[in-house]
Every structure is written in C-alpha cells, then in structure tokens.
Amino acid sequence: MTTDAERGRERVIDALARSADIYGLKQSYGRLYGTLYFAEEPLSLDELAERSGYAKSTVSTAMSTLRRFHLVRRLSMPGEGKRAFFEAERDLWRVSREFLAQEVSREVNVMVDALDEAETILDGAEGERAEQDLERVRQLKRTYEHADRLVSALSRAPLDRLTDAIDRFTPE
Amino acid sequence: MTTDAERGRERVIDALARSADIYGLKQSYGRLYGTLYFAEEPLSLDELAERSGYAKSTVSTAMSTLRRFHLVRRLSMPGEGKRAFFEAERDLWRVSREFLAQEVSREVNVMVDALDEAETILDGAEGERAEQDLERVRQLKRTYEHADRLVSALSRAPLDRLTDAIDRFTPE
DNA sequence: GAGTATATTTGGCATATGCCGAATATTCTG
DNA sequence: CAGAATATTCGGCATATGCCAAATATACTC
Structure with a gap:
C-alpha cells in the first residue's frame, strides 16, 4: 500500500528527476538526490540501492558525481566500519553558489x-577583417x-538579501 | 596559408565549442555559432556547411536549435529566393536573459x-514522517x-547596471 | 597484519546521440 | 501552377552513454 506521504514525496522526486535532466545530469541522479532529500537520516549505499532500485555500482558513481556538485x-559513522552514509544538501541556493x-x-x-x-x-x-574581428573579440x-x-x-550573497536588494533595484 | 586573423578567430571558436559542451549543447553547435559570430555578413546554409565542414543537414538542425536559444x-533576403541566411546574436547577455x-x-x-x-x-x-516531509517541501x-x-x-536588467548595483551591494 | 565487510572500478550489453547522405517538403520564380 | 532552388526530415551507421554484475581495491576489526 502506498501512503499519502509517499505520493507527496514521489511527486517532488519526479520533478527533481526532470530538473536534473534539464541541467545536464542524469535523471537517475535526480531521483537519488530526491530520495536522500526526504530521508529521515543519512543512507548507506545499500539502503539507497534498495530504496531506489538502482544497482549499487550505479548509486556509487552517482554519489561521487552529486558530491562534485x-x-x-x-x-562516516563511528562504529560502522567502512560503511559510508550519504546525506542531501538541502540548501539548494548554497549548491548553486x-x-x-x-x-x-x-x-x-x-x-x-x-x-x-x-x-x-x-x-x-x-x-580590415582583423580590425572587425578585434572589435568583436573585445565586445x-x-x-x-x-x-x-x-x-x-x-x-x-545569501539568497534572501540578494532578492531584497534586487527588488529594490527593479521596483516595479 | 593560415593568417593571424584566422588563428585568432579559431582560438575563440574553440573556446565557444568547449562552452557549448559545458552548457549541454553539442560542441559542433558552438563551432557553428563561433563561425557566425565572426562572419562579415549573414551566411547561407551552404556557406556555413562549406566553412565549418559539417553536412548541410547537420547545419540545418543546428540552426534550428541555436535559434530556440x-x-x-x-x-530572408529579398531577391534571394528561398535561400535563408543566419546571423549570430552577438549580445550574449541578451541571450542569457x-x-x-x-x-x-x-x-x-x-x-x-x-x-x-x-x-x-x-x-x-x-x-511524524509526513510532518517532516511537509517541512522539507516548504523549505x-x-x-x-x-x-x-x-x-x-x-x-x-541590462548587464552593466546590474553589476554596478551588485558591486554597491557587496562592496569588498 | 589477516580477514571481512564495504566501496569503487571495470567490462559489457542495450539504448541513445551525433552526424551523414538520400529522400521529401517547401518556397519562390516565371 | 510547373519547375527549380533550397530547406527540412528521415534512415542508418558509428560512437557514446546509462546501467548492471562481476572483479578489484580499500578500510576497518581483532
């Protein structure tokens, strides 16, 4: 059975997958990010593979790319041996910055x-031609x-200060 | 023989191809844009195919994509029949906007x-879980x-006014 | 430091993409 | 409105990409 909470999350995760695609990342990476975004706690590779349905190797490379961005x-959690955990950065403006x-x-x-x-x-x-080229390079x-x-x-800049400033700058 | 002007243009066109790639367009489209950017006048499909080395069909689809962006x-030039000409938008800030x-x-x-x-x-x-999800959605x-x-x-905003304003906003 | 649990890299298969030349569609001219 | 010139679309080939399972590398534990 599928709960309301699941449906709500899925709706957002789909949109994130779509966005990932638009911004040149694989959709699967968008899904994985979304899964982490809503996770109650950091997830291990196995957990993430389990929840998302992707192979562990796929999840591993996805994590390394998402980390780059x-x-x-x-x-790493104490007492968890080599096992790694992954957590979404939830502040997307920080990510953009x-x-x-x-x-x-x-x-x-x-x-x-x-x-x-x-x-x-x-x-x-x-x-003459070089002259024109030069002007275009300078432009x-x-x-x-x-x-x-x-x-x-x-x-x-932090996002809220930025929008404040810009609103003042373009007041209409 | 390859002139200095050609070398200069080629240097920039290479960089444009690279940028295209980064922003999710094909490198070939970057080259074609660069070719148009430096052209003395608008170019026909044949001219562009000729100068770039790509097939006319490739250039045609490239133009339609570049036009979307x-x-x-x-x-269309009067007296040139069906022949179409293409011209680069040289104001990249306008493109970004x-x-x-x-x-x-x-x-x-x-x-x-x-x-x-x-x-x-x-x-x-x-x-509880739905509560947390809701908060995250709102964030x-x-x-x-x-x-x-x-x-x-x-x-x-025009680019120069914008940078002025932002410089004032973050003065260091 | 050997053993074990885990992560990462590799190789390969299936599908998608980039580019071409040929086929088709479109637009202008007389 | 037929014909010619041109643009666009289509089908296909070669290469690249996404994903997987197996092989390898790595980092903890005792």
Whole structure:
C-alpha cells in the first residue's frame, strides 16, 4: 500500500528527476538526490540501492558525481566500519553558489583567457577583417568581464538579501 | 596559408565549442555559432556547411536549435529566393536573459507546481514522517520562490547596471 | 597484519546521440 | 501552377552513454 506521504514525496522526486535532466545530469541522479532529500537520516549505499532500485555500482558513481556538485555529503559513522552514509544538501541556493563559484567561474576564465590571447594575435594582424574581428573579440570580453563580477557577487550573497536588494533595484 | 586573423578567430571558436559542451549543447553547435559570430555578413546554409565542414543537414538542425536559444537569427533576403541566411546574436547577455526568462523560469514553475501539489497531499497526511516531509517541501518552496524573483529580476536588467548595483551591494 | 565487510572500478550489453547522405517538403520564380 | 532552388526530415551507421554484475581495491576489526 502506498501512503499519502509517499505520493507527496514521489511527486517532488519526479520533478527533481526532470530538473536534473534539464541541467545536464542524469535523471537517475535526480531521483537519488530526491530520495536522500526526504530521508529521515543519512543512507548507506545499500539502503539507497534498495530504496531506489538502482544497482549499487550505479548509486556509487552517482554519489561521487552529486558530491562534485555539492548536492550530497558523504559521512562516516563511528562504529560502522567502512560503511559510508550519504546525506542531501538541502540548501539548494548554497549548491548553486558553489556551482557558480567553481564551474561557471572556471568556464568564464577559460573564455577570458582565449579572448585575451585572440586579442593579442589580432592586435598584430593586418587588414580590415582583423580590425572587425578585434572589435568583436573585445565586445565578447566586455560581456565576460561583467559576467565574472556578477557570478562572483552572486556566489557570495545569501539568497534572501540578494532578492531584497534586487527588488529594490527593479521596483516595479 | 593560415593568417593571424584566422588563428585568432579559431582560438575563440574553440573556446565557444568547449562552452557549448559545458552548457549541454553539442560542441559542433558552438563551432557553428563561433563561425557566425565572426562572419562579415549573414551566411547561407551552404556557406556555413562549406566553412565549418559539417553536412548541410547537420547545419540545418543546428540552426534550428541555436535559434530556440536565441543565439542565432534567421534572415530572408529579398531577391534571394528561398535561400535563408543566419546571423549570430552577438549580445550574449541578451541571450542569457532570454534563456533565464524562458527556460529557467519554466523549469522553476514546474518545480513550484510539484511542490504545491506535494504540500497539499502532505498537509492531509498523518504521522511524524509526513510532518517532516511537509517541512522539507516548504523549505524547498521558499528557495524556489526566491529563485523565481531573482531570475525575473536578472532577466530584465541590462548587464552593466546590474553589476554596478551588485558591486554597491557587496562592496569588498 | 589477516580477514571481512564495504566501496569503487571495470567490462559489457542495450539504448541513445551525433552526424551523414538520400529522400521529401517547401518556397519562390516565371 | 510547373519547375527549380533550397530547406527540412528521415534512415542508418558509428560512437557514446546509462546501467548492471562481476572483479578489484580499500578500510576497518581483532
């Protein structure tokens, strides 16, 4: 028999699976995150495999990915031997901040490096076309530099203060 | 022979391909966007297939995807018959805004709907566990509601005003 | 430190994806 | 409205991905 509580959780877990998919993670990882999100306590790999229906190896690699994105924490419990336990990070804004600070920031820097290098090359190049290319590289660089500041500000601020500030900034 | 200008452009196009990959688009789409980004004028499918080395059918589907993300515009030229031309949107902040306003906003709403529904179900459910579930659903909902306001504010503001405001907000 | 309980990695199978060339559909011209 | 030029869709091949079960590695206990 399936309780109301189960139905309620399942509804949210489905949505999380869908989101995972949208953000480029596997749906199964979304389900596993959801399972942990509602767990009464941290779960072992076996528990999680049991509850989710995925093989233990699948759960293991999922945990390692979800950990990279700070969606899940790994705990060792005293007296539990080697057994590991996993717990969802329930503050998704914190997760987003970590993601911005690490992944997005890195990606922005890679792009800025490429743009700097291209700028140098094009600065020494002859011709109308090079001129135009240079201007376009610079335009892109301006955007990425703004983006970098934005990302770094977002990744520092707590969500409620941020929305307050932004509401004041765009009052309509 | 390969000119300096070509080398400079290629450097940036590679980085764009990489970014595309990171953001869940195919690398080839990143290359095609880059090719358009530096083109002196809008390009036809044939031109684009020619310059990029991809088959025309590949370019066609790429254009339709890139258009969905507002990365590319499709133009018809008078006197050119059915032939279509494609042009890169060079303002990437505008692209991001469109993306936030459409895709992210939609995804947030789907999640909020799921959370509302789960809240209703759990509100009528009995037991300690349901109580805890309900609290967790509400926590998630608070985050998503903040996120919704943030996204909608971001998707309205010009990038430079935004960074100014945020710099003032987090001054260090 | 050997033994055991557990986690992680590996290899493989089934399905999905990226890309192509050919087939079809669409849009403009006379 | 027929014909020509072009765009889009389809079918298929090669590679990549998701998941599993078995093999290996690792970390505790006594």
